[in-house]
Amino acid sequence: MARVVVVGGGWSGVSAAIALAKAGVEEVHLFEKTDQLLGTGLVGGIMRNNGRWTAAEEMIALGMGEPFEAVDACARHKDVNFPGHEHATLYDVTRIEPYVRRIVEQYGVQVHMMSRVTDVILEEVPAPPSERGGFWTLLGQRVPKPAKNKRIRAVQYYEKHGADFRGPYTLEADVFVETTGTVGPQSECARYGNGCVMCVIRCPTFGGRVSIAGLCGVPEMIGGANPESLGSFSGSCKLIKESLAPWIVEELDRTGVCIVPLPDEMIDREKLKKKACQQYAGKEFAENIVLLDTGHAKLMTSYFPLEKLRRIPGFENARYDDPYSGGIGNSVRYLAISPRDNYLRVGGVENLFCGGEKAGPLVGHTEAIVTGTLAGHNAARYALGLPLLELPRQLAVGDAIAFVNEQIREGGLFKKYTFSGATYFDRMVATGLYIMDRDMIRAKVESLGLTGVFARRLVPARESLLLAGD
Ligand SMILES: Cc1cc2nc3c(=O)[nH]c(=O)nc-3n(C[C@H](O)[C@H](O)[C@H](O)COP(=O)(O)OP(=O)(O)OC[C@H]3O[C@@H](n4cnc5c(N)ncnc54)[C@H](O)[C@@H]3O)c2cc1C
Incomplete structure (x- = not known):
């Protein structure tokens, strides 16, 4: 046996x-x-x-x-x-x-x-x-x-x-x-x-x-x-959907995707190089907030400082669900x-x-x-x-x-x-x-x-x- x-x-x-x-x-x-x-x-x-x-x-x-x-x-x-x-x-x-x-x-x-x-x-x-x-x-x-x-x-x-x-x-x-x-x-x-x-x-x-x-x-x-x-940051975080503006949640529920352009001063192209998921390292992922609906709002970036994120309209009350400290970094x-x-x-x-x-x-x-x-x-x-x-x-x-x-x-x-x-x-x-x-x-x-x-x-x-x- x-x-x-x-x-x-x-x-x-x-x-x-x-x-x-x-x-x-x-x-x-x-x-x-x-x-x-x-x-x-x-x-x-x-x-x-x-x-x-x-x-x-x-x-x-x-x-x-x-x-x-x-x-x-x-x-x-x-x-x-x-x-x-x-x-x-x-x-x-x-x-x-x-x-x-x-x-x-x-x-x-x-x-x-x-x-x-x-x-x-x-x-x-x-x-x-x-x-x-x-x-x-x-x-x-x-x-x-x-x-x-x-x-x-x-x-x-x-x-x-x-x-x-x-x-x-x-x-x-x-x-x-x-x-x-x-x-x-x-x-x-x-x-x-x-x-x-x-x-x-x-x-x-x-x-x-x-x-x-x-x-x-x-x-x-x-x-x-x-x-x-060495090592690569995991390439996405999860935000609690309910912490986002109703228009974002509605778009996510209806289409599965919500794309919000970032102001120029917030774009960080360097961060893409350390990403584990190089299929999501196109410039659109640096220039926009790309959210996908997986039950949470999947934020297609390794990490994003919370204070900065909350300055974007619709994200004023945003909270991370995974990793809990998604404003600081991600798993390696x-x-x-x-x-x-x-x-x-x-x-x-x-x-x-x-x-x-x-x-x-x-x-x-x-x-x-x-x-x-x-x-x-x-x-x-x-x-x-x-x-x-x-x-x-x-x-x-x-x-x-x-x-x-x-x-x-x-x-x-x-x-x-x-x-x-x-x-x-x-x-x-x-x-x-x-x-x-x-x-x-x-x-x-x-x-x-x-x-x-x-x-x-x-x-x-x-x-x-x-x-x-x-
Ligand atoms: C934040 C994030 C988002 C992702 N999003 C996607 C996505 O949307 N789509 C996609 O296709 N891929 C995504 N990936 C990548 C994908 O999840 C992984 O590449 C794949 O699932 C890895 O699977 P795995 O079984 O090799 O390892 P893991 O998922 O890492 O599983 C390993 C398991 O082994 C356990 N373990 C480790 N050591 C021991 C031990 N000694 N004894 C017992 N248990 C042990 C761990 O607890 C863990 O559960 C994402 C990854 C991360 C981190």
């Missing part, structure tokens, strides 16, 4: 856990250190903008429809356009989490809430011949791959009970998936940003992010704007990226896979769902002794996973990639991967023999392999 542990319950961890359960893994454990799933997805909400529409439809055709069904069920607006972006869906951040949690539980995943993994128990095994003698490129430097790989035997974790953390408890498993994201912890937000601004990840209450690859001694990569400016991300292959196996650790922001500077919920799903699916294959799956480059989802890895090797760690804009969306358009026709996408996935691949139970496949004496 296979047991797989997923650490981190953001969009990537949730997708990994669902993929594992669908593949037929008997015992799937999902650890989340806070009291809610979805991580940064609790304050995001933009889906299906530009190439994310294509990626979402590819994933549905591949057999991972659940996250997108949840988003559709909790959508406040569909087919929304805003500067540089078309046909977006905006999900309601106040409704999505319980909806997704129910789906995860329906799949029989054992969800460990308020359980923070803080250590691993390791053993050493010889690296497979194919991996010996090679190099990883980290921050532009060639690092020799070790002759021995590590293997995780168990994770150790603490549970939060009121003010106390109880533990450590130990859980052994066959395979592990790391989806801990790259936000914080507090010390990193202080070092690379403007300090802890009390974001939705709530490190002071639940403890900071702990990297599983880091605990295994894997040299992790740091992204940012450039080698002198991309400080702990794992080296990985296109199966999403982490370099140097035999039985560790990664998804979401851990898997590279791929920004977004859709992107986290894509990599989380493949990491979970391949963890199931590994646990069952089946060959791993690489998604083909004829699909945007396969191409993005491979492209980002190539870009990192060529110094692309200081860029961000997303189906919705900047470098990668340009590539989708140029290579014909951006397709807005559902039937064409389904036919393409079918022609690749991959229809429903993530929905198939792998257990019978393993039994037929065993019968064939493989």
Whole structure:
């Protein structure tokens, strides 16, 4: 009986856990250190903008429809356009989490809430011949791959009970998936940003992010704007809608978008360079206040001093909902990226896979769902002794996973990639991967023999392999 542990319950961890359960893994454990799933997805909400529409439809055709069904069920607006972006869906951040949690539980995943993994128990095994003698490129430097790989035997974790953390408890498993994201912890937000601004990840209450690859001694990569400016500010804040003028709320409720031009003296173009979401770094985002309706008023800038904001007509009473100190700064991300292959196996650790922001500077919920799903699916294959799956480059989802890895090797760690804009969306358009026709996408996935691949139970496949004496 296979047991797989997923650490981190953001969009990537949730997708990994669902993929594992669908593949037929008997015992799937999902650890989340806070009291809610979805991580940064609790304050995001933009889906299906530009190439994310294509990626979402590819994933549905591949057999991972659940996250997108949840988003559709909790959508406040569909087919929304805003500067540089078309046909977006905006999900309601106040409704999505319980909806997704129910789906995860329906799949029989054992969800460990308020359980923070803080250590691993390791053993050493010889690296497979194919991996010996090679190099990883980290921050532009060639690092020799070790002759021995590590293997995780168990994770150790603490549970939060009121003010106390109880533990450590130990859980052994066959395979592990790391989806801990790259936000914080507090010390990193202080070092690379403007300090802890009390974001939705709530490190002071639940403890900071702990990297599983880091605990295994894997040299992790740091992204940012450039080698002198490491880390990236999260690119949006949330204002409490009721604190804004009625005409703003009315426009948001009716159309999903409200754009308010900024007076010249308030425009700060420099701030755009430090933004994690480079797809929202066009000049319109510096020259205007761009608000989107995700239940809160999503303010498409990393931070904006409150006193200054309140000088703008309509914002006289504005209050931040996330981060609480959105007038000062935002959470800092991309400080702990794992080296990985296109199966999403982490370099140097035999039985560790990664998804979401851990898997590279791929920004977004859709992107986290894509990599989380493949990491979970391949963890199931590994646990069952089946060959791993690489998604083909004829699909945007396969191409993005491979492209980002190539870009990192060529110094692309200081860029961000997303189906919705900047470098990668340009590539989708140029290579014909951006397709807005559902039937064409389904036919393409079918022609690749991959229809429903993530929905198939792998257990019978393993039994037929065993019968064939493989
Ligand atoms: C403010 C903000 C707004 C955004 N808006 C959008 C948007 O509108 N649309 C969009 O597509 N993208 C948006 N993004 C980006 C998007 O949210 C992320 O790229 C994506 O969701 C990352 O998912 P993840 O699962 O990799 O990581 P995360 O969302 O960071 O989740 C990681 C989870 O792991 C948990 N964790 C960490 N360490 C441990 C541990 N040791 N043990 C147990 N649990 C642990 C954390 O508590 C967290 O819940 C936004 C991001 C931010 C911060």
